[in-house]
Amino acid sequence: MKFAVVVFPGSNCDHDTFHVLEKVLKQEVVYAWHQDTDLQGADAVVLPGGFSYGDHLRCGAIAKFSPILESVKQHAEQGKLVLGICNGFQILQEAGLLPGVMLRNSGLKFVCRHIYLKTESRETPFTSSCKPGQILKIPIAHNEGNFFITPEELANLEKNQQILFRYSDESGDVNAAANPNGSINNIAGVMNRTGNVLGLMPHPERASEPLLCSQDGRQIFQSMVNWNAN
Amino acid sequence: MKAKIIVRLKDGVLDPQGQTIERSLNKRGHPEITSLRQGKYFEVELDGLKDKAAARQLMEKISRDVLCNPIIETFEIEDIS
Numbered sequence A: 001m002k003f004a005v006v007v008f009p010g011s012n013c014d015h016d017t018f019h020v021l022e023k024v025l026k027q028e029v030v031y032a033w034h035q036d037t038d039l040q041g042a043d044a045v046v047l048p049g050g051f052s053y054g055d056h057l058r059c060g061a062i063a064k065f066s067p068i069l070e071s072v073k074q075h076a077e078q079g080k081l082v083l084g085i086c087n088g089f090q091i092l093q094e095a096g097l098l099p100g101v102m103l104r105n106s107g108l109k110f111v112c113r114h115i116y117l118k119t120e121s122r123e124t125p126f127t128s129s130c131k132p133g134q135i136l137k138i139p140i141a142h143n144e145g146n147f148f149i150t151p152e153e154l155a156n157l158e159k160n161q162q163i164l165f166r167y168s169d170e171s172g173d174v175n176a177a178a179n180p181n182g183s184i185n186n187i188a189g190v191m192n193r194t195g196n197v198l199g200l201m202p203h204p205e206r207a208s209e210p211l212l213c214s215q216d217g218r219q220i221f222q223s224m225v226n227w228n229a230n
Numbered sequence B: 001m002k003a004k005i006i007v008r009l010k011d012g013v014l015d016p017q018g019q020t021i022e023r024s025l026n027k028r029g030h031p032e033i034t035s036l037r038q039g040k041y042f043e044v045e046l047d048g049l050k051d052k053a054a055a056r057q058l059m060e061k062i063s064r065d066v067l068c069n070p071i072i073e074t075f076e077i078e079d080i081s
Helices: A014-024 A068-077 A087-094 A151-159 A218-229 B016-027 B052-067
Strands: A002-007 A028-033 A044-047 A081-085 A101-103 A111-119 A135-142 A146-148 A163-168 A187-191 A197-200 B002-009 B040-045 B073-080
Touching: A002 A014, A014 A028, A014 A218, A044 A068, A044 A087, A068 A081, A081 A087, A081 A218, A087 A101, A087 A197, A111 A187, A146 A187, A163 A197, B002 B052, B040 B052, B052 B073
Parallel strands: A002 A028, A002 A044, A044 A081, A081 A197
Antiparallel strands: A101 A146, A111 A135, A111 A163, A163 A187, A187 A197, B002 B040, B002 B073
C-alpha cells in the first residue's frame, strides 16, 4: 500500500508519521508538499499533526487554501482513504471534508498526555483490526481540541454513526472526568458521511512502537493497510 | 480605502478566553462586569476598487470565506472609508 504524507509549513509530525508507515508498517510512503497537486498515486493520504501556518487566524484556516487540498478532496470523493491527525484533522474541518470545529481546550491549557479512546465501531477502514469496543491508549498534544458542532449536526453525527472515537477512562466508560478538553459528547475522532475520511486529535504515530509505552496507535494504520488489501 | 471588520463568536459558543478575562476582572474588583466575550478585529487597506460598494462586496466575501468560521462565528463590516 502506498501512503502520501502531506507537508505544510509548520507540520511537525510528518517525519514521525512517515517513519511509522515505512519502518513499522513496512509500507511505501512519499511526502507530498502542500504547494504541489500530485498525490503520486497514493492509496491513502495522511495530513499530519503540527502547526500549519503557525495556527494563525484559526487552526487549519490558511492551510485549507493549499493547492494539495484540491487533490485531497478529489481523492476523498473517489472513496479513497484520508486520515487527518490533530492539526490535519483541523485542516480537514476547515476545508469542509469533516464536520465541526475545534475550540480552545476548556481548561485553556495545552494538554500533552496519554488518554484512552473508546472505539465505537470496527466496521470501518480505520478500525477493522481492532477488537470490538477496544480501548486504545494514545497520546494527545493540543491546545485547540475542544470539538464543537451545532446540536442539529451533532444529532446527525450520532445517527449516522460518524463518531469513531470518544475519550473514555481505562475501562471504556465515557464520562466527563475522562474528557481532556471539553469536547461535545467526548468526541475525539469523526468520519465523513461515507466513512473514508477520518480525523482524530490523538496521535497514533506516537504510539506505534514498543519503546513508546503503547502500540495501540498502530491498530489504526494496520486497519487501513488491511482494508486496502481486501 | 480602509475597511474594519469584527468577527464575533456566536451566542452559546463556549469562550474560555473571554470567561478567564471576565473572572480576572471580577477578582480585580470589578463585579459590575457580568459577561465578556472575546472576538477578532481586522483592519484592511484597499487599493484599485471603484467604490465603497465594491469594497463592501469584497470584504463580505473574504469575511465569509476566510476571516470567520460560520459554524462558530459571525462577522460585521464595521466601517469602510
